[in-house]
Amino acid sequence: MQNQQRTTEQWRQLDAAHHLHPFTDTQSLNQQGARVMTRSEGIYLWDSEGNKIIDGMAGLWCVNIGYGRKELSDVAKSQMDELPFYNTFFKTTHPAVVELSHLLAQVTPAGYEHVFYTNSGSEAVDTMIRMVRHYWDVQGKKDKKTLIGRWNGYHGSTIGGSSLGGMKYMHEQGDLPIPGMAHVEQPWWYKYGKDLSPDEFGVVAARWVEEKILEIGPEKVAAFVGEPIQGAGGVIIPPATYWPEVERICRKYDVLLVADEVICGFGRTGEWFGFEHFGFRPDIFTTAKGLSSGYLPIGAVFVGERVAQGLIAGGDFNHGFTYSGHPVASAVARVNIELLRDEGIIDRVKNETGPYMQKRWRETFSQFEHVDDVRGVGLIQAFTLVKDKSKRELFPEFGDVGLMCRDIFFSNNLIMRACGDHIVSAPPLVISKAEIDEMLGVAARCMETFERKLKDSGLV
Numbered sequence: 001m002q003n004q005q006r007t008t009e010q011w012r013q014l015d016a017a018h019h020l021h022p023f024t025d026t027q028s029l030n031q032q033g034a035r036v037m038t039r040s041e042g043i044y045l046w047d048s049e050g051n052k053i054i055d056g057m058a059g060l061w062c063v064n065i066g067y068g069r070k071e072l073s074d075v076a077k078s079q080m081d082e083l084p085f086y087n088t089f090f091k092t093t094h095p096a097v098v099e100l101s102h103l104l105a106q107v108t109p110a111g112y113e114h115v116f117y118t119n120s121g122s123e124a125v126d127t128m129i130r131m132v133r134h135y136w137d138v139q140g141k142k143d144k145k146t147l148i149g150r151w152n153g154y155h156g157s158t159i160g161g162s163s164l165g166g167m168k169y170m171h172e173q174g175d176l177p178i179p180g181m182a183h184v185e186q187p188w189w190y191k192y193g194k195d196l197s198p199d200e201f202g203v204v205a206a207r208w209v210e211e212k213i214l215e216i217g218p219e220k221v222a223a224f225v226g227e228p229i230q231g232a233g234g235v236i237i238p239p240a241t242y243w244p245e246v247e248r249i250c251r252k253y254d255v256l257l258v259a260d261e262v263i264c265g266f267g268r269t270g271e272w273f274g275f276e277h278f279g280f281r282p283d284i285f286t287t288a289k290g291l292s293s294g295y296l297p298i299g300a301v302f303v304g305e306r307v308a309q310g311l312i313a314g315g316d317f318n319h320g321f322t323y324s325g326h327p328v329a330s331a332v333a334r335v336n337i338e339l340l341r342d343e344g345i346i347d348r349v350k351n352e353t354g355p356y357m358q359k360r361w362r363e364t365f366s367q368f369e370h371v372d373d374v375r376g377v378g379l380i381q382a383f384t385l386v387k388d389k390s391k392r393e394l395f396p397e398f399g400d401v402g403l404m405c406r407d408i409f410f411s412n413n414l415i416m417r418a419c420g421d422h423i424v425s426a427p428p429l430v431i432s433k434a435e436i437d438e439m440l441g442v443a444a445r446c447m448e449t450f451e452r453k454l455k456d457s458g459l460v
């Protein structure tokens with residue numbers, strides 16, 4: 001019943017022959033061959049050559065609980081034996097989804113009592129887009145259709161999510177964005193802050209949202225959507241003044257405020273949700289990833305009281321997925337959330353491992369000549385590779401040196417990610433202090449190699 005045992009080379013050849021990877025240049029990957037991951041435990045992965053790898057990215061920012069939790073595989077098996085599938089469309093429900101919804105209403109702040117299930121973050125975002133437009137229709141405000149996102153924001157790969165997201169290289173493929181999407185600049189102080197203090201800049205960046213609302217006309221704007229911390233955009237952490245001001249602006253113009261919590265949700269910042277860290281209250285928030293710690297695909301849209309009551313009053317919401325509230329994914333998510341809560345994992349991120357990581361992260365990387373804006377909160381952190389620290393000058397081809405740096409980490413069995421020239425990390429939330437030391441020890445040696453290579457290749 002196990003996967004067939006083959007040599008690394010055989011796996012690579014079959015992979016190259018048949019498997020199209022996401023966000024990948026297939027030709028170039030197939031020339032190198034993919035790394036074959038075969039096993040995992042805690043914060044570690046093993047590849048098919050037996051190398052032990054530190055996963056500084058928790059998979060794709062999702063394995064919050066860490067790898068190898070038997071409680072999750074056990075509940076998946078018993079749920080599969082009992083009721084592997086039933087839908088929730090036609091006047092039916094099942095215990096797994098009922099229990100999960102009940103538990104989620106307890107771990108979210110008061111006022112988010114309703115949840116709609118999807119299979120992924122992208123589907124959660126698309127669901128939210130349809131939901132906010134439908135909500136305004138039900139209110140009789142049929143012109144309120146436009147959603148405002150941010151450049152460099154990431155909201156998934158579906159047509160709705162990638163249109164709302166602000167990744168220009170995604171818009172270039174497939175005739176995006178679709179109509180009814182607008183974008184404002186990201187609250188990235190290092191690049192755009194100039195002489196302002198971060199707090200002053202936070203207010204300025206929030207006012208870009210106001211300017212866009214006024215440009216479009218508040219009567220046409222349905223929602224503003226943002227990740228509390230932009231993840232794939234390079235862990236852009238807005239100044240503390242940003243979100244409260246955005247919230248004030250959304251309220252002023254009666255625009256719904258949506259937080260995309262797909263990365264920040266379920267403990268990443270040391271709070272259950274990123275909006276709790278920044279002190280604002282979205283009308284809706286989207287989640288996935290940490291909801292099941294990636295063990296099975298599931299996403300959820302949490303709907304605040306105002307929108308929930310509007311939707312409930314509006315009759316049929318003609319939207320849903322075969323696997324909305326899938327029993328096995330729901331059961332796994334429930335046990336995952338119970339473990340995050342009952343083992344105090346999120347509290348530890350807030351009070352112990354998060355602060356330790358942030359202190360050690362800054363100590364480790366600030367000393368390098370071409371590293372600046374060393375930043376992070378909880379267990380999400382980053383730094384930016386820069387040409388000249390004294391002038392806050394980035395490299396001209398944003399992303400090239402980032403990839404070079406990422407590849408050095410990867411060949412030294414440490415996974416961190418390059419988002420442009422931002423090097424980012426988000427390890428499993430169960431990482432210990434000793435493992436943080438181990439991870440940063442490897443990273444520091446890699447950075448020495450990287451800076452030597454930068455000089456040798458004449459890039460600085």
Ligand code: PMP
Binds near residue numbers: 122288
């Ligand atoms: N929103 C955000 C903020 C994300 O980071 C991601 C995925 N990285 C998504 C949405 C899309 O999630 P998925 O890949 O599960 O569709």
